Amino acid sequence: MFTLENITPFLTSLKLGGITTVILLVVTMPPAWVLGRKNFLLKPLAETLLTLPMILPPTVLGFYIVLFLSPQYASGAFFQKIAGSSLLFTFPGLVIASCIASAPFMILALKDGFSQIDTSLIEASYTLGKSPMQTMKQLVMPLMRPYIFTASMTTFAHTMGLFGVVLMVGGNIPGVTRVASIAVYEKVEELDYLTAHGYSVMLMGISVLLMLSANIWKQRLAERRHDDKSIL
């Protein structure tokens, strides 16, 4: 039933989820810090724009990402110049699209974490001679661990389930851009329910496993700290 060919979409999904999560973890950390800790005039607008991919219909988002990556426009031409060819219907193009589509999940979870850190803790670190960078490394990041873990799990699980955006930007090229969620759709169309079940169970299992481990980890940390001003 499950040959290497059959399992390839699932592996492509795992690869896409992993790469997207790592990229977003690095890229969204600064904006999440700013949104979580600072107040500024355009904050509502910034929050709206950054979380827009979450509420837009996937086809609309997909359509604009296609335009964004299209060599007919400046952004697409720029990517083409760097990559040597158009990013549409390629795996790197898919990574860019899934980064845009999954960014709100990472940003919101990290922003929530940053906003939960008591300002007096950061101030205390400064008064103890730690610079802002040292404070970030020695105090903020350790406190952020549960949020980073949860944000990563949520982002990974969401990316694994992307469908509309992936289909529009990546197409459905076997071994390149065909991911598990599209493969499910394809197998249902082919009336191959058994294989569709196989993909679905694997996707569901991964999602349950990720969210369960995130929640167990959070609970263990909370128990260990018995923290009355819970940061979790």
Next chain:
Amino acid sequence: MMIRASFNYRIKRGRTPFSLNASIEIANGELVILSGPSGSGKTTLLRTLAGLVKPGRGQITVNGATWQNSAKRSFLHTSRRDIAMVFQDYALFPDRTVIDNILFSCENKALGTELVQHLDLVELTDRFPGEISGGQKQRVALARALARQSSLLLLDEPFSSQDPLRADYMQWYLYRYWKEHEPTIVMVTHSTSGILYEMARVISLEEGRIAAPDIPSAIVPDVRTFENWELETEVDSDADFIARINDFDEEGS
């Protein structure tokens, strides 16, 4: 550490505007107590010296070096000021044990152990802040500040969560620390008794202004006064004092 500070700080507390106008000079090794009713600006004054708030106008110089000059737009970040602070809400790091909090900015483990013993924290070293009482947290906060060995100690109500006997002991311990290391201490307290109060120059604040003329204290600690106080309280050592406090706690429970 000679501190010259003169500044004006405005903020809105809810809908009420608040302004702090202060001009103070603090001599090297001096012990200063800021007193006054709640909301008079004591904590804001401490936070200004720490660099945690930026006054709109003013200047703070320490030993001739500028920590803040609004005219020149210069501001020395808190982390680069030779200070340590005890916060009213303790601000202990919740993911670190008591000993890790104390050693956060201090690599001298021997000093950490010494502070743990003096402040009766021996049995709490492996606990997290969420597992200890408010009074214990306050002692950890004081130990953490002292472990920094800075020239300027800023203490915001450092004894407020202690029972009277332990508060007396902590005053006594801090007095000894001051005498031995001679840091400059600026402390906010509502208490008007104890060895520190007797030795300090008291600056009264009222509605963001210095209300009472500040009278210079004996900058060099008066050993005679210290010894008299020690005799009156019949204390031989830290251990003796801690044992008495523990007896008192047990009797109470």
